[in-house]
Amino acid sequence: MDLNTDLVQELLGALPHEGGVLTDPDLLQSYEHDEADLVPYGTPAVVVRPRTTGQVSAVLRAATRHRIPVIPQGARSGLAGGANAIEGAIVLSLTGMNEIIDIDAANRIAVVQPGVVNAQLRRAVAAEGLYYPPDPGSWEQSTIGGNVSTDAGGMCCVKYGVTSDHVIGLEVVLASGEVLNCGRRTAKGVAGYDLTSLFVGSEGTLGVITEITVKLRPAPEPALTLVAVFDTLAAAGAAVSAVVSSGMQPSMLEVIDRVTLTAIEAYRPMDLPTAAAALLVAAVDSGGRAPDDLARIAAMCRSAQASDVYVASDEAEADSLLAARRLAHPALEHFAAQLFPGGGGIMVDDVAVPRTRLVELIEGIEFISAEHGVVVATVGHAGDGNLHPIIVIDRSDPVNLAQGQKVFDAIMSLGLSLGGTSTGEHGVGLLKRDWLAREIGPTGLKAHRSIKTALDPDNILNPGKVF
Amino acid sequence: MDLNTDLVQELLGALPHEGGVLTDPDLLQSYEHDEADLVPYGTPAVVVRPRTTGQVSAVLRAATRHRIPVIPQGARSGLAGGANAIEGAIVLSLTGMNEIIDIDAANRIAVVQPGVVNAQLRRAVAAEGLYYPPDPGSWEQSTIGGNVSTDAGGMCCVKYGVTSDHVIGLEVVLASGEVLNCGRRTAKGVAGYDLTSLFVGSEGTLGVITEITVKLRPAPEPALTLVAVFDTLAAAGAAVSAVVSSGMQPSMLEVIDRVTLTAIEAYRPMDLPTAAAALLVAAVDSGGRAPDDLARIAAMCRSAQASDVYVASDEAEADSLLAARRLAHPALEHFAAQLFPGGGGIMVDDVAVPRTRLVELIEGIEFISAEHGVVVATVGHAGDGNLHPIIVIDRSDPVNLAQGQKVFDAIMSLGLSLGGTSTGEHGVGLLKRDWLAREIGPTGLKAHRSIKTALDPDNILNPGKVF
Structure with missing residues (x-):
């Protein structure tokens, strides 16, 4: 005391x-x-x-x-x-350090404090005709500092990459209190080790990020969006494989399964086709080529046995489709609470596999769900091979909880066996420490520990997280 | 012994x-x-x-x-x-480890050994309709392992980024002999520290890279190319600023100054406009929009007082312009040998500034050259703010050599004062150790040393390089 x-x-x-x-x-x-x-x-x-x-x-x-x-x-x-x-x-x-320090439109960079909310930055740069792509589901709440620390993704990644693809410089306070500046404000720069990338995604274990320099893109062309309805998840997966193998670059390629659709429709009715096994939501922002690209994606969906393909007539309609996708988490929480009034909850998983293994991942999740008698909703960034299986659990029932944990582990194990990774964009935190160890092996862990010790010798920064 | x-x-x-x-x-x-x-x-x-x-x-x-x-x-x-x-x-x-292990076209990745030559990889993936963008000047000789170790760039970077933007996984042998696998084969993945990026650009000081996984892009659309002729370097710089501020994404935007033009023309006559102060070579590969984009760039060049703008009539003609650009180094070596028969040589510099400071950099280099009476040829990746001032020296004359070194230092100093970095793409090696120290400061150096010690405690890996 x-x-x-x-x-x-x-x-x-x-x-x-x-x-x-x-x-x-x-x-x-x-x-x-x-x-x-x-x-x-x-x-x-x-x-x-x-x-x-x-x-x-x-x-x-x-x-x-x-x-x-x-x-x-x-x-x-x-x-x-x-x-x-x-x-x-x-x-x-760090939410009080929430100033946008500079938007340098000519050089297409922005410098921000870590507490700036993602949506705040997106809107500020949009006002200058620029675009900050990373768009995690939490974009209206989450901070750029948090996004950088977890290397957050979102729906943009299939074309524009994750947070680390946009961070070019950092100010970091080290455990000693010393202030480290790394990276640059130039378009290119290779002076010394890429410490910037080392801190991105390090989840607060190596230093405290106090200033972030991101690169910006020109505002994208308006997106054209379609929805394709499938009778099986595997058919939706096949359509995704066709699109990603084609060399096209959709700006979004999301999948929503029946459980999720049903939960969203119950949470906020919007005439979603809840009888479908899965929806794909695809968008293209390729300018003059976009109508052709969208037509090609539509044709690929039909070839993969889509029962319906519906092109959004305007941006407003496309936005409402996206809004539905973004409701998946709260809707599934609501669904869980109704299913298990005593203690319904969700475990949000995050697994990425090589894009061509997506169908195997989807089918495997369905099998695991059925085998354990646990409801798993599948939603995610299909175009990246990055899914968020959401496991519906009853916190008040130890047997159900244990089954939920088994399902979680089985999905992680499946992802790794398909050549995947245990986290596509959410990070390791506490949830996946064991899975990280399994994924990177003893030599990887040793390298992690040695770097951690080098930068934080007293282990005071977020100890016990990641590994 | x-x-x-x-x-x-x-x-x-x-x-x-x-x-x-x-x-x-x-x-x-x-x-x-x-x-x-x-x-x-x-x-x-x-x-x-x-x-x-x-x-x-x-x-x-x-x-x-x-x-x-x-x-x-x-x-x-x-x-x-x-x-x-x-x-x-x-x-x-590592030149004997030169196998392309896998080209996975559907997932758009390739796995290669470090001794694979850049051009060899480019051609192999092109045969599958894919594209590996990094194209350092040395691409016909340099290896992917070397490219990764220096984080090499090239002419593609203005649109497609440097080597680190394309490497997603590595196998690295640590100083202990242990084999570390880092990164992934998936489109996304944030499991643990980004060790892959740490090793990229570390110039052999942290481990020996024995396998590299790169992501590939779909083959780009055919490029349209133009050349603009300027009476002053500053006018060429102004045209570059206009293009990069416009939000357009040229696939190439290179500058070649009069000294370089003269040297190339002397080395291999091809009717270059050697009376011009500078040429800009710009290309766009934006598909159906490309003719419009090229016309916009042409208009910007004319607004910036280009005395002539010439659009290449076909890819063969564009290729010959690129060939001229790629001859800069050997042509300037030849030029130096003729200028100083006793010991002519060149010091190739590499400096990057925020794109909007390019004109100041160019004018500053001209001033420094004149002030010291040393010939400096300027060529480089204007669209990235990344120039290669090439200092022509006489190795046999200590006074000239000392002047050359002063010019080198003055250009480095100018670059940093403009908010730039001491190396845009060539790396630090031995040449720029002092400049790295100045750029990253004592805290940066300390962080570098602690990471080096963590991974190579006996300091056996390329000791003395970088810092």
């Missing part, structure tokens, strides 16, 4: 602004965990909300002196427990 | 094939250095040419046991001395 009193005094000295240091137990509770279900968390001793890089340095120096873990947090919308607090730790919330 | 005899015996045991271990002094000499001028090198004690990853492991285990430095080498076409041998070291030449 004395230690903590000392620490809090020190933190109050460094962050004297109102709300800079929180110790009220009710407030502390609200910083305990992100949106991952069924992973452990504790109550922090203190929450700090710095406004400057200097304050972040001060917090890390104090933490190092007291040997207290620091858990960096953004909007806590993560899905792997990467931002979960440890009992007695310092939570370092 | 005993130590070396022991070592050689051990290496012969591990690499028993013909030519696996070279100790003939004449042969050793030919492995001493890459193509950088005026940087130090030594004679290796032994050159090993492994054929398998297991043999690379054996070499590194032996080197670690004997505490002898290992210098990985590809085609030695690098321009920063990164592959230069150290006296008494083991040179590890």
